[in-house]
Amino acid sequence: MWLRHFLAYTRVLPPPGTPHGSISASDHKLPEPGRGGLIVCGLAGILRHDGGPVQPAVLEAMTAVLAHRGPDGQATRMLGAAGLGHRRLAIVDRSPAGEQPMCDDRGTLWIVCNGEIYNHLELRRDLERRGFAFRSRCDTEVILYLYRVYGDDCVQHLRGMFAFALWDSEARRLLLARDRFGEKPLFYMDDGEQFCFASELKSLQRHPAFPWDVDPAAIHRFLAMDYIPAPDSVYAAVRKLPAAHRLVVEAGQARLQRYWRLDYGAQPSGAPLAELQDEVLRRFDESVRLRLMGEVPVGVFLSGGIDSNTIASAVSRVSNQPVRTFTIGFDDPRHDESRYAREAARALGTEHHERVLAPNLEALLPRVVAHFDEPFGDPSAIPTWCLAEMAGRHITVALSGEGGDEAFAGYQRYRKHQIARRAWLLPRPLRRALGQVLHKVLPTALPGAHPLRGAADLLTAREATLDEVYGRWLLHCDEATAGRLYAPGLRDAVELEDPVRLLAGLLGSSGARDPVNAMLDVDQQTYLADDLLLKLDVAAMAHAVEGRSPFLDHEFAAFVAAIPGRYKLRHGTGKWLLRRALRGRLPPAVLSRGKRGFGLPLDQWLAGPLRPLLHDTLASRAARERGLFEPRAVQAMLDEGPSRKPQQAHLLWNLLVLELWFGAAKTQRTGPQHNA
Structure with missing residues (x-):
């Protein structure tokens, strides 16, 4: 058994297959025209591959749980094989006319959108010159008519932040799109019978067919990077739509396409x-x-x-x-x-x-x-x-x-990389010897972000390339730590998973004109x-x-x-x-001030107000029975405390967050909303 007691209610599955199936739609009454406005919100939707009708109660539950994103109202539309749900937080012209789901003047295109299109007035004027008559002032309506003109390339014309789903009932196709930087989230899943999407995972979790199986590789990425990078999520069969991507579900196939990338290799203007x-x-x-x-x-x-x-x-x-x-x-x-x-x-x-x-x-x-x-x-x-x-x-x-x-x-690591490029000119034996001396003379409590600590780490780095060194700087759990901490089952599950290679690969493949811009690209x-x-x-x-x-x-x-x-x-x-x-x-x-942000005194909090929670949670029976980590290694970290070693506090924090998340996920699955 490679992951003993991984989760009492979970099994590990491979990544999901490609969404497939056929879709159909039915006619519905058009909403009355009126005044709209900029709307940010939460959205949810279901597409039945077999052409059957969407269950209203399921879609309404998926939409209702997003009430915090849109307290100004909720609406759902059943469109045959497709169903769209929307929670509204109205920003401009807060009248009922801006409600979604919204349709075009033919009643064949339906959309739910989270976000704002800042150039919607300019786009509206151009579309009006083309003969389109708008039914509201809402920026979301602009996307409907842009789609009529440009099809999937409508996203190229949008200046703003957005995640939207557009159902084309005539073409029997669904278009999902996310803004260029990923300011607005969008998750999706497909079990072969239904394709579901939502602004947040908690919405998808209201679907009876939600796949609760956890991806162990995602756990490793989280501990190493603080987050789980798109397109993956913590659940093996749920995906995030990456930034600057669109997903088309049509004729039993799903096509994921990148529509934009920031060009760090562009020719500079040459201006003074x-x-x-x-x-x-x-x-x-x-x-x-x-x-x-x-x-x-x-x-x-x-x-x-x-x-x-x-x-x-x-x-x-x-x-x-x-x-x-x-x-x-x-x-x-x-x-x-x-x-x-x-x-x-x-x-x-x-x-x-x-x-x-x-x-x-x-x-x-x-x-x-x-x-x-x-x-x-x-x-x-x-x-x-x-x-x-x-x-x-x-x-x-x-x-x-x-x-x-x-x-x-703005980050210190960019400066460290500049130093690294110079240090890499030294012969490797000399470089490592200097680093070892520096490590010995530095105080143990010196923060890992301190320039001297960074210089020592750099000089003794085992990585073969500068790209790998940079990738290592971005991680909080390296291979050596994982080897001591991970139980055999988790080690086996993530054996081929190396976030360093992911980051180094992005850095090495960047088309940027110089090393600084390459790091910014990554x-x-x-x-x-x-x-x-x-x-x-x-x-x-x-x-x-x-x-x-x-x-x-x-x-x-x-x-x-x-x-x-x-x-x-x-x-x-x-x-x-x-x-x-x-x-x-x-x-x-x-x-003249250096980098600032909303930081957190982790060592002080983990050794103070969070100490009881930290120890009780990581040393709990539930954590041991999950079988992810070596109990002795966890106990050794707890005994040493958060301040004894650089980065120790951060890793303890992530372990605490992970175990708290497991508890919350179990509550989500076994809560009353799933027993109704």
Whole structure:
């Protein structure tokens, strides 16, 4: 038995096959025309391959569980073999006319959409010139008529964030699409009889045929990377639609297609540096202006760093409305930057809201873990959750800085890679000898992110290439740790699974013009989409707050991607170009400050308020009987505590999150909603 007692209610299955089957539709009355608006929400749907009717009660249950994403209303449509469900959070013109599912004037195209199309007015004018008459002002209706003109390529014309499902009853085909960066999520599954999709896993779990079998390789990816990269999910037979992809289900086949990729190999403009700086700010201001549209209160998630300050400054420039800012502080001065945020808010003249994070962690952590639906180890999910909870009392839309570091090289690891390229010129024996000496003289408690610790790790790296070294830096559980920690069954199940090869392969195959942009390319495809944007969407939508990321406007991002890496990381300073461009907009203290974010004092919390939960959970009978990890190895980590070794706290955190998730998943499956 290769995974003893893996789950009392689970077995491990291979990846799912290709969706297949035939589809049909029936006619329904068209909704009355009226005024619509921008709508963000949750969506769900079912497609029966045998052409039979969708069960209304199942679709309604799948839709109802997404109420937190759309508290303004729920609607479902049964369209023969297809059924569409929608939860509404109205942002512009909150009248009933903007409700979904929505159809075109012929009643043959039906759509549910989560997100916002920022260029919908421009698209509407072009479509009206082509003779289309709109029934509402809703941006979702634009997609219906774009599809009439361009077919599946309609996604190429959209500027915004979105996940949508479009049912073409005449062609008997279903089109799913997700925005270019993955700001809006979309999951799907197919059991051979029904193809189901939804904004969140908890919606799919309301379907009686939900496949609860866990993928052990996904567990390994989670422990190594903090997240499970698309297209996989924690469940073996459930997939995520990757960012910048569309999926067409037609004539018994499913076709997954990538429709866009950020081009880091584009020829730079050659403009003088001063003009380049001005153009960056002009385009960024335009992105912010587009994301301020709506008839609901808008605010900014503010830290002490450059990205959020850049957004707040732009809002104050392009909007006549008062700027509201929100920040989270910590009692631990190592992680608290509320003072910097307060100073920035005062300088910008914002209406500032602040909260010191001192929650009941033993109660909050299981709640957050359960809401994410699959293991998610980024500790900043906790402050992001609390920030959204606080902001939700005041605003409906929040601008946030996701994508700024991936656009302008803000992470310390980019600098480390520059050093690595120089170190790799040394003969390997000399390099390793220097690293070993450095390891011996460094204090044990020195953080793993410290430059000296990074230099020592770099010099002693076993990897054969720089691409592999970079891939290793992104992981929290290496092969040696997994070898000690994993029980034989889990080791066997993930024997061929190596996240380092995945990341190194992406870096090596990048078409970027220089090493800095190649690293940005990898992070944009992985960490940004599957960690940062997932975190923002889940945490914000849990409190009916819509997160918008101005750095992720695809036209702005394409312009920045073509800028040479030497202007992004220069003389060891990340975001060099952005810092220069912002002189005169932001105070010098903000521009000179290093990377900031909503961090978490893991070692302090795991050794303090979370210690009872940590020990009780990881040493529990349920954890032992699951058979995933060697009990002695887990106990040794608990005995050493979170502060004895670099990265120990993070791995303990992920193990705690994983075990809490298993408990939540069991509750989801055995809860009353599945016994009805």
